[in-house]
Amino acid sequence: MDIRDNIKRHDQLAFEMKLEFPAPGDRKKAQDYKVEMYLFVPQSLDINKQNYSKYDFYRALKTNIRLTTPEYLLRKILDGASSPYQSLVRSIERLMEKQEKEQLASYEIESKRFCSIFGVSLRRLVQQIAGTRQKADKVLLVDEFIEQSKQVRSKFKMLRSNVNLLNHKPAFKLYEGADEYQSLLLEKNIYILIERLKKTDDFDQQIEQLISLALDETRYRKKMGYPSIVGAKRANQDVLHRNSMLKKFIESNLFLNTDTRREAVLVEQMMFAIAAGIAMIFATGVAFLSRMMYGSLSLPFFIALVVSYMFKDRIKELLRLYLDKKHKKFFADFKTSIFSPQKNKMGELKESFYFVKKKNLPEDIIRARKKMQKTDLDIEIKTEKVMLFQNQIKLYKNQGNTEGFEGLTQILRYNIWDLTFKMDDPEKEVYYVKKSGLKRINVERVYHLNLVMRYWMDGKTMIKTYRVIASKQGIKRIEKF
Numbered sequence: 001m002d003i004r005d006n007i008k009r010h011d012q013l014a015f016e017m018k019l020e021f022p023a024p025g026d027r028k029k030a031q032d033y034k035v036e037m038y039l040f041v042p043q044s045l046d047i048n049k050q051n052y053s054k055y056d057f058y059r060a061l062k063t064n065i066r067l068t069t070p071e072y073l074l075r076k077i078l079d080g081a082s083s084p085y086q087s088l089v090r091s092i093e094r095l096m097e098k099q100e101k102e103q104l105a106s107y108e109i110e111s112k113r114f115c116s117i118f119g120v121s122l123r124r125l126v127q128q129i130a131g132t133r134q135k136a137d138k139v140l141l142v143d144e145f146i147e148q149s150k151q152v153r154s155k156f157k158m159l160r161s162n163v164n165l166l167n168h169k170p171a172f173k174l175y176e177g178a179d180e181y182q183s184l185l186l187e188k189n190i191y192i193l194i195e196r197l198k199k200t201d202d203f204d205q206q207i208e209q210l211i212s213l214a215l216d217e218t219r220y221r222k223k224m225g226y227p228s229i230v231g232a233k234r235a236n237q238d239v240l241h242r243n244s245m246l247k248k249f250i251e252s253n254l255f256l257n258t259d260t261r262r263e264a265v266l267v268e269q270m271m272f273a274i275a276a277g278i279a280m281i282f283a284t285g286v287a288f289l290s291r292m293m294y295g296s297l298s299l300p301f302f303i304a305l306v307v308s309y310m311f312k313d314r315i316k317e318l319l320r321l322y323l324d325k326k327h328k329k330f331f332a333d334f335k336t337s338i339f340s341p342q343k344n345k346m347g348e349l350k351e352s353f354y355f356v357k358k359k360n361l362p363e364d365i366i367r368a369r370k371k372m373q374k375t376d377l378d379i380e381i382k383t384e385k386v387m388l389f390q391n392q393i394k395l396y397k398n399q400g401n402t403e404g405f406e407g408l409t410q411i412l413r414y415n416i417w418d419l420t421f422k423m424d425d426p427e428k429e430v431y432y433v434k435k436s437g438l439k440r441i442n443v444e445r446v447y448h449l450n451l452v453m454r455y456w457m458d459g460k461t462m463i464k465t466y467r468v469i470a471s472k473q474g475i476k477r478i479e480k481f
Contacts, residue, residue: 005018007478013475014475015475016412016413021407030397031394032395033393034392035392036455037452038356038387039449040384040385042447043383045422060416060417063351063410064411065349070113072117074148077152084110087113088159091109094106096166112178112253115178115181126196129197142193142203153186180224181249184243187217191214257339262333272320278315278316279315286311287308332390333351334351352390356386358382365452426471428442428443430442445472449469
């Protein structure tokens with residue numbers, strides 16, 4: 001398996017990169033991955049290493065690390081003894097036999113796992129439908145989406161009475177949270193699918209069926225007394241907040257414990273100490289020499305001491321800058337240790353950020369950037385500034401004994417707010433001529449942030465390219481090449 005990525009607009013000012021790293025194979029104890037993100041920034045935005053530091057970049061970057069959700073076809077969630085549904089049923093049966101902490105924890109894990117798998121299965125099927133060209137194939141897949149979604153929801157609703165018979169308030173509360181979350185998840189994917197189908201013709205019947213399914217879920221939540229009902233006369237901001245809390249609660253079993261620290265701090269301090277020592281050798285040498293030449297109580301000796309101190313200070317700073325530059329070639333900015341819920345180490349992550357000169361860019365990165373060029377003018381590329389963010393991940397074999405461990409997912413959200421400071425107004429007046437005379441229209445003023453991603457795994461390299469189109473108001477869209 002290769003590294004899988006998905007890049008999308010997260011909100012007005014941020015885009016999200018989801019990177020999935022598969023678990024090491026059966027014969028491997030560990031697997032190394034490397035990801036490089038080259039961001040080509042237009043010169044007009046005036047972003048460079050003097051005014052955009054590492055601190056600025058990491059302040060704009062948010063990183064989450066979690067387990068990769070196992071993938072199932074929607075129709076396979078219920079089938080087989082090892083299916084997510086049967087695993088959930090067995091956890092409820094164990095809780096019926098013995099209502100202790102261990103059984104409750106197992107039931108909670110299986111409930112959350114079932115919801116996560118259901119969400120991934122829905123999303124994958126919606127993506128498959130969107131990428132299908134033939135109408136007959138698309139209709140078949142939409143029918144599959146509707147039928148299988150109904151079956152999954154029906155089966156899960158049937159578990160309500162079993163959980164209720166436990167007479168265990170935390171267990172029943174967990175069930176209701178999972179039930180409400182699934183309903184909202186299905187409704188969300190229905191709306192996404194409807195928007196995709198509206199872009200093409202002759203899907204009125206399928207859209208009508210999808211709307212009916214969404215209405216059924218809304219009525220069901222209302223009947224169950226779940227508060228997540230959107231309406232024209234309701235406090236919908238509370239609904240949005242509840243949806244967010246439900247999502248965090250259900251996905252909490254996927255997120256891992258991390259410990260992030262600056263890498264090689266001791267080495268850095270030793271290098272700075274060496275710089276200070278060299279500077280001190282210079283100053284002490286000048287002091288000894290001047291004392292031998294002029295004596296200890298003379299004006300020349302005093303001047304020599306002052307000058308030696310001045311040069312000592314500058315020598316120390318110059319050596320610190322030089323050694324710090326060399327240090328960064330061998331060590332990352334931050335090192336993150338990744339731990340399983342059982343506190344076992346599952347892997348390591350190293351992160352680095354710096355600006356790259358054009359002459360130091362790898363040839364394959366230059367070729368990839370040139371393929372993205374929209375004009376035949378070389379100045380478009382020559383004047384850009386290049387930011388490089390490096391990710392190095394070492395993933396160990398299932399040290400945490402995490403059931404269904406398929407790998408890690410890293411979610412990166414990068415906020416471009418700092419990059420919008422010097423953008424022009426979002427609209428510009430443009431004139432054109434018609435027979436009736438001179439016309440004027442307002443046109444969006446956008447900027448292109450070109451993104452080249454390079455992945456390493458098992459000695460193989462893969463490059464993908466994207467373009468983030470943004471204005472002073474934020475991100476408009478993301479194009480994939």
